Amino acid sequence: MTVLEVLHSAPNCGSCPIRHNAVCARCETEELAALDAIKFYRSFEAGQTLIWAGDRMDFVASVVSGVATLTQVMEDGRTQTVGLLFPSDFVGRPGRDRAPYNVIATTDLLMCCFRKKPFEEMMARTPHIGQRLLEMTLDELDAAREWMLLLGRKTAREKIASLLAIVGRRDAALHLRKPQGKLVFDLPLTREAMADYLGLTLETVSRQISALKRDGVIELEGKRHVTVPDYNVLLEEAGDDADGGFFG
Amino acid sequence: MTVLEVLHSAPNCGSCPIRHNAVCARCETEELAALDAIKFYRSFEAGQTLIWAGDRMDFVASVVSGVATLTQVMEDGRTQTVGLLFPSDFVGRPGRDRAPYNVIATTDLLMCCFRKKPFEEMMARTPHIGQRLLEMTLDELDAAREWMLLLGRKTAREKIASLLAIVGRRDAALHLRKPQGKLVFDLPLTREAMADYLGLTLETVSRQISALKRDGVIELEGKRHVTVPDYNVLLEEAGDDADGGFFG
């Protein structure tokens, strides 16, 4: 995969609590060439922590394949995941050099990285990139706030349905399809990782998944392979507005 | 208060779930003059909804005095507040013209507004402003994610203590002081508004405030006037890291 491909894939997936992406979908060829010169790839295994909260971060990066989480941990071990990163999502914050969260690969993961300093210099020369970054950050903020509603007010069943809807939507986006009708995808998270994202325990996650299965909202093959017979039914279970959020 | 004063006051209050502010603390005098030409003031009464989710927003604005909330409401009425706006905080998103949340004045409120189109034109001419806006948006994102930890993992008592710590810190910032030792301030929120922000019911909020009072963590005079004998004790009750978050 070339940088050009990474940067030009910019699916906008909706109101998910998930980062959107592509650094600059409109930038000039010569700028892409410049980016190309400062890029490198890194791969990680499922379960690996790529970055620890407080670490110095001297690069920014895009997810090429796989899924990662952004996670906060309290002193006594209570854990809350605050973001999910799918392919095309972006990590890193120009102008800040400490990572505020643990970044953990939940599946095998390939990242396309750019050294931070040259990236920032390029940003300074290229207004489009800064604009795009503001755009992306606003999307992330909307996603975080949508998740605040989920964490503060939704029931366990609604939380699970919401998460499944988002994973289904992002997976559909990877295949350049709109999420509708029947969806089939693999869960990129363990029950525990789902619990950490939803503010639940893994037992509750397991029970609610069983309940959704019993009620025919989803079908399961093994523990990770999910079939959603009707995406709209799933959205109703999620308690969202009809279209699944502000972005449709 | 002049625009210059509004724009140049940029307290950075820490890891609160609260927006920070000042559009551009470093911009040139002539740019301030340009901003001055497109500003206007609006005032609102406590309880008034300034903006409804879905409304067209043709301005951006800074809080001059008072407090407002950003609030999401589900179809069945469940309500979650996703942001608190104190003086110097910013509302509005260049490049987007629909408001995603209700904005509600919780006290009498004065806003300093700028018409959006000229503001955006100015942003395009002045890289500092765009940079500052990205900076502010990243702060908001951090605050939102800190709040996700609160909503997903903290107990009711910790939630209340966290909110009191944040209000105390922002209030101290208004007086250009560091929060420490004894703090005295007024709560700008009803019990119900606190509940909506913390993902609780108003009864639970009331009970936990009574408990913190009983345990000497706070003192109350009337329902709104709070004395915190020792800010560090409050932070411990909040379950945060010693210094109260990433920003100190």
Next chain:
DNA sequence: CTGTGGATTTGATATAGGTCAAGGATTCCC
């Protein structure tokens, strides 16, 4: 095939916080 360890499910029980209901305090208005 067999043991081992992680991930998951399921059951029994406990509890934090929600719900429903009643009553106080404060303010405002007449």
Next chain:
DNA sequence: GGGAATCCTTGACCTATATCAAATCCACAG
């Protein structure tokens, strides 16, 4: 002063979810 509205507190009880404890499943090493 006397409603009456709003906001807040407190009590009694209930329930969704957490906690603790076994099973079960499955992948993988030997």
